[in-house]
Structure formats: C-alpha cells, structure tokens
Amino acid sequence: xxxxxxxxxxxxxxxxxxxxxxxxxxxxxxxxxxxxxxxxxxxxxxxxxxxxxxxxxxxxxxxxxxxxxxxxxxxxxxxxxxxxxxxxxxxxxxxxxxxxxxxxxxxxxxxxxxxxxxxxxxxxxxxxxxxxxxxxxxxxxxxxxxxxxxxxxxxxxxxxxxxxxxxxxxxxxxxxxxxxxxxxxxxxxxxxxxxxxxxxxxxxxxxxxxxxxxxxxxxxxxxxxxxxxxxxxxxxxxxxxxxxxxxxxxxxxxxxxxxxxxxxxxxxx
Amino acid sequence: xxxxxxxxxxxxxxxxxxxxxxxxxxxxxxxxxxxxxxxxxxxxxxxxxxxxxxxxxxxxxxxxxxxxxxxxxxxxxxxxxxxxxxxxxxxxxxxxxxxxxxxxxxxxxxxxxxxxxxxxxxxxxxxxxxxxxxxxxxxxxxxxxxxxxxxxxxxxxxxxxxxxxxxxxxxxxxxxxxxxxxxxxxxxxxxxxxxxxxxxxxxxxxxxxxxxxxxxxxxxxxxxxxxxxxxxxxxxxxxxxxxxxxxxxxxxxxxxxxxxxxxxxxxxxxxxxxxxxxxxx
Numbered sequence: 417x418x419x420x421x422x423x424x425x426x427x428x429x430x431x432x433x434x435x436x437x438x439x440x441x442x443x444x445x446x447x448x449x450x451x452x453x454x455x456x457x458x459x460x461x462x463x464x465x466x467x468x469x470x471x472x473x474x475x476x477x478x479x480x481x482x483x484x485x486x487x488x489x490x491x492x493x494x495x496x497x498x499x500x501x502x503x504x505x506x507x508x509x510x511x512x513x514x515x516x517x518x519x520x521x522x523x524x525x526x527x528x529x530x531x532x533x534x535x536x537x538x539x540x541x542x543x544x545x546x547x548x549x550x551x552x553x554x555x556x557x558x559x560x561x562x563x564x565x566x567x568x569x570x571x572x573x574x575x576x577x578x579x580x581x582x583x584x585x586x587x588x589x590x591x592x593x594x595x596x597x598x599x600x601x602x603x604x605x606x607x608x609x610x611x612x613x614x615x616x617x618x619x620x621x622x623x624x625x626x627x628x629x630x631x632x633x634x635x636x637x638x639x640x641x642x643x644x645x646x647x648x649x650x651x652x653x654x655x656x657x658x659x660x661x662x663x664x665x666x667x668x669x670x671x672x673x674x675x676x677x678x679x680x681x682x683x684x685x
Numbered sequence: 686x687x688x689x690x691x692x693x694x695x696x697x698x699x700x701x702x703x704x705x706x707x708x709x710x711x712x713x714x715x716x717x718x719x720x721x722x723x724x725x726x727x728x729x730x731x732x733x734x735x736x737x738x739x740x741x742x743x744x745x746x747x748x749x750x751x752x753x754x755x756x757x758x759x760x761x762x763x764x765x766x767x768x769x770x771x772x773x774x775x776x777x778x779x780x781x782x783x784x785x786x787x788x789x790x791x792x793x794x795x796x797x798x799x800x801x802x803x804x805x806x807x808x809x810x811x812x813x814x815x816x817x818x819x820x821x822x823x824x825x826x827x828x829x830x831x832x833x834x835x836x837x838x839x840x841x842x843x844x845x846x847x848x849x850x851x852x853x854x855x856x857x858x859x860x861x862x863x864x865x866x867x868x869x870x871x872x873x874x875x876x877x878x879x880x881x882x883x884x885x886x887x888x889x890x891x892x893x894x895x896x897x898x899x900x901x902x903x904x905x906x907x908x909x910x911x912x913x914x915x916x917x918x919x920x921x922x923x924x925x926x927x928x929x930x931x932x933x934x935x936x937x938x939x940x941x942x943x944x945x946x947x948x949x950x951x952x953x954x955x956x957x958x959x960x961x962x963x964x965x966x
Contacts, residue, residue, distance in 0.1 A: 593774035593840075596734055597847055598763035598791025603798050607787050611778040 475656065482664055483657035487650065491662060494646030498632040501563045501642050506625045508564075509571025514617075516572060517579030524583060524591075524609065533576065540573025545631050549640045560641030567628045567635070574627070578620050579613065586612040615684045622677040626670060633666055686712040686883055687733070687851055692742035694728050694907075702728040704907040705742065712850075715877050715884045717894035717915070720904035721927050726887040729904070730853040733885070734766045735759060746851070764791035767844030769873070771856035773836040777829035781820065781839050784828050785811045788846035807846070814842040818872065834865035838872070845876060852877065852884035859889060866890065870897045891918065892935055 434440040484491065519525045519533035548569055552562035586609065594608030636644020643662060650659040687710040694703040702725040710716060718726050731737035733744050735751065744751040751762055767788070775784045789807045790798055797803065803811075815821040818838035828836060837857060844852060857873060858866035870886075874897045877884050888894045894901060895915040903911030903918075903926040910925055911918070920932040 587777075589770060589772060589774040590776045592736055593768065593770055593843075594776065594787055594790065596736060596763060596766070596768040596853075597788050597843070598760040599787070599798075600760065600790070600795060602795045603790045606795075606799055607776060607779070607783075607790060611776050614778070 478656035479660035479663075481657055482661035483655070484661040487646075487655070487658045490646050490649070491643075491658070491665070494636070494643040494662075495665065497560045498629065498636075498642035498644070501560045501567065501632050501635075502625060502629040505564045505567035506571060506621065506628050509568040509624065509628075510575060510621050512568070513572050513575035513579060516576040517583065518605065518609075520576055520580035521583035523586075523588070524605075533580075537573050537577050537580075540569055541577065545570050545635065546638060549635045549638050553639045558639045558641070563632060563635045563640035563642055566640060567631060570631070571624050571628065575620055575624055579617055582613045582616045583609060615681070618684050619677070619681045622673070622680060626673045626677065629673065630666070630670060686710060686747060688743075688745040689729075689733070690743040690745065692729070692732055692744060693740050694725070694732055694737065695740045702907050703732065703739070706904075706907070706909060708902065708909070708912075710851075710883050710885070713877070713881045713883055714900060715874055715882075715886065715898050716900040716902055717898040718885055718887045718902050718904060719889070719891055719894055719926065722889075724904040725907040726904055727855055728907075730768075730855055730885055730887060733851075733853055734763050734768060736768075760791055764847050765849050766851045766853055767847045767849035769837070769840050769844050769852060769854040769857050771859050773833070773840045773860075775828040775831075775836050775839055775843075778827060780825050780827055781815070781831070782811060782824040784839050785815060785842045785846055788843040791847065810846055811842070814845055815839075817876075818842050833861050834869065837861065837865075837869050841869075841873060841876065845880070850882060852882055852886075854884055854886040856887050856889065858893065866893060867896075874898070891923065 432440060434443065516533045516536055519529045520537055522530055525533065545566055549562060549566040552565050556562045556565065590612060591604065591608035594604050599607060632642040633644045633647065636642045636646065637648050639645070643666065647659060647662045650656075650662060687708075689706055689708040691705045691707055692703055693701075693705050695701050706725075706729065718729065720726050728737055732739040733751070735754075739752055742752070746762065746765065749762060751759070754762055776787065779787070783801065786801070786803050786807060789803060793803060793807070812821055812824070815824060818841055820835060820838055820842070823831065823835065828839065831839065852873070854873060857869055861869060870893055873884065873886070876882070886894070886898065895918065898915060901911065901913065901915050901918060902909055903922070905926050911922055923932045923935070924930065
C-alpha cells in the first residue's frame, strides 16, 4: 500500500473538547487561579494536627492488641443479631424488589404502574438508612426488628432501581420472539426477560447482602440492634481493644463476602 | 388463507410505514417481500401478529380478524403464526431445548412451563425437529454457544413446534454467510412444502429470493409496487422498487444460477452486500 504525496503532508489533531478558544482558555486559567486561591485559604493549625497524631497513634496501638475474649458473649450475640438482620432483610428486600423492579421498567410496564413503582423507589432512596432507622426505632422500639425493617426498605430502593434499569436495557428482540409464540405475560417474563437479567439480579443481591451487613453495624448506633450496638457500648466504655476486635471481625466478614460474591458472579454469567 | 385489507401503520413519529396494503395469500404459498431498508417490510409482518399494532385496516387469518382480537384470543391466534427473526432472537442464556420448547408456551400452563415440565409429545416433537434441522446432539447446549447458522436452525425449530399455519420470516439470512444463507432458505422452503405452510419472507437478497420462492412482492415507501412471479423482476422493475442502479449483474446471476449450487463466490459478494444493507435497517 502506498500513500500519495499530498496526504503525507496533512496535519491532524484531535478536535478540542470546547471549541471556542476564549472559553477554553478562560476556563483553564480561571480554574487554575481558583485552585491556587483555594489552597492558600486553608488554615491549618499544625499544633493540633501534631496532638491529633499522637492520639491517633495511641488508638492504633490499642488496636494492635484486639481483645476478643473479655466481652466475647456480647460480641457473639451482636454478631448473631447482625447476621440474622442482614440475611432476613436481604431476602425480604429482594423478594419485594422483584415485582417493583418489573413495574419500574418502562419497556414492560404500563405507565400508571411505572409511575407508582418509580415513586416507591424514589421514597426509599430519598431517605437515608439512619433516618429510617431512627423512625423505625421510634415506632417499634429498640432492637433488631427496627433494623430488619430499615434494611429491607433500603434494599427495595436499591435493588428495584438497578433491576429495572437492567430490564430496560435488555435485548428487546429476544423478548419479542417469546411474545410471538403466544406466551402469556408470566411466561413471557419467565422465558424472555428473566434469563437476560438473572446474572445481574444475583450479583446485585449479593452486593446488597454485603451492604446490608455493613449498614447493620451502623444501625446499632441509633438503637436498631446488631453488632453496632455492641461496638457503640465498647467505645462508650473506652474499651478500645474490644472495639478493635469487633472492627476486625466486621472487616473479615466483609472481605469474605467480597471474595464469595466475585466467585459466585463469575459462575452465574 | 391470510388476507390483508387496507393495512395501514402510522408511527407516533408521523412516519407512514404502511399505506393501505392489501394482499391475499393462499394456503401453502411461500412469498418473498423485497424492498429497500425502511420500506415497511418488518412493519408489515409485525402487524400481522401484532407485535406492532396496525393503525387501521384488517388482517384476516381464515375467518378471524386478528386486528380485533382481545389479548387472550390474540395469544391463541399467535400460536398459529410462527416467526423467524433476523438476529435469530434466541434467548441466549437458555438451552437449545428450552428455546425450541418455548414455541409451545402458548399451549402449556404457566406452572408447567416454569418448571420445564412439558408434555412428552412436545418433547418428542422438539427432538424430531432438532433432528430434522441437524442439531439433536446440541439439545443441552446454551444458545449463545452456537454459530449463526445453527442458531437460525434453532429459531426455525422454535417456530415450527408451534404447529403454525403461517410463517412470518424477517430477514432470515441477513446475518449469515452466503452458503449458510442458501441452506437456511432451502430448509425454510422445504419445511413449508412438507407441512403445507404459507410463509412471508422478508429478504434483501433479491437473487436468493428468486431462487426459492413462487411469488415476489415489492414494497416501496409502504406501498406494493410489484406483485408477481420471481422471473418477472426486470431491471426496470428493480429500479422502481429500489431506485436507480445497474441491475444487470443481479439479473444475469439469477438466470445462470437458477437451481444450481455453484459459483458460491460470486453470490458471496451479493449476499455480503445484503448483510451490509440489512445492518442499516
């Protein structure tokens, strides 16, 4: 293959992201100026940073000797409660999310159903877990029931939304082919839609299990039960070694879930 | 057997895809629907089984007006119309067998289909069809493991297990190589003859259509501009359907190859061209 002479001389440069040079250079200069001024305006009290470093180091030293045993009964109870809360709320949340997710997918649901399901999702996502947990503790009193309801509710917003988005981006023709056979609506979902979204649904459910476990550690702080309550008590009593033990357990479980979910997601693809 | 009566489809965007199309198809007739991309070929066959709702006009299958059916009756009517798709439209994560058996969904209840408990005669028929299309050893493979030609064979088996009276075939060969294209067209036409099925085949490859069908309909801008025998397609006629182009090569090739199985290469160019145009559709 030979090139002709004129085409050898032609220059090419990637077109700039912002076409107007005045606007482009204005934004670059303005941005740099702002960055310099912003950094200059930070007022750091280095003496306090030094004190904080020392305190932080003590904290870390305490953590290097985690105490799993002196409060082992509290830890085991808290963990049990957290795990039960996590699993039950994930299962309940996933079961409720599936119909809501189907209803929130614009390509398979009629408009009124779509609007209702999207509203449910919006409410669930608008309220942070902590806020729901405070409400639920106020309604149902202290303990894991409030935590269970909170996490189930949060799971619905998360899973329905992502499931609906996966359904909306599925291959329309595969589903159309099932409809053309004379399948009923449920059969159509089972044969035309479900196989396309199942791997993602499984992956998201495991991911949500992971999130729910981490959240369950926080919910204890507002009285919704679980390992968070135990952790809070440990901090209140300045038992940093027990707190360290609890944190290490939480990290260990989250890591195990992480590896487990990677393995399962690779298998269901 | 199938009669279209002033069938019109206007999309919400304002595009008039079909303008009062009327057509009569007797039992057992295989016809090819040709025309440029955007002429309304896909819309036409999707209006018949109402995957696309026609705006006005009627579709008569025997004595039933399909356009007036409620959802339950429409489902029962769809069982009599098997559909074969351009990109095969197999459900990729289901097995070959599940894909074939999904053609029986209109006949079995929800729980039976959920647990894949199909009647034994359906399973026998599925294996018979898979054997007929040469894929019985693939029954438990997942659909996305198959090659294009194999997938289209599964698509054909899925349409036939519905026990249809009519096949709606949308660009069956557009994603296939020239040799496989011929094999698939031959298979479809043979099966139609064996079972006395009528078929409407949307196809871009005029030469391929002329080799296999008894009747050709030319569609342009949603209107029928040609209805007749395959060898009645002259250069003038093709110009009227597709627009100005040198048609001599296309026509000559048909005359030379009619019923022959040689010159795969030359035809390859033609089919390769068809694939390109189909991609734009």
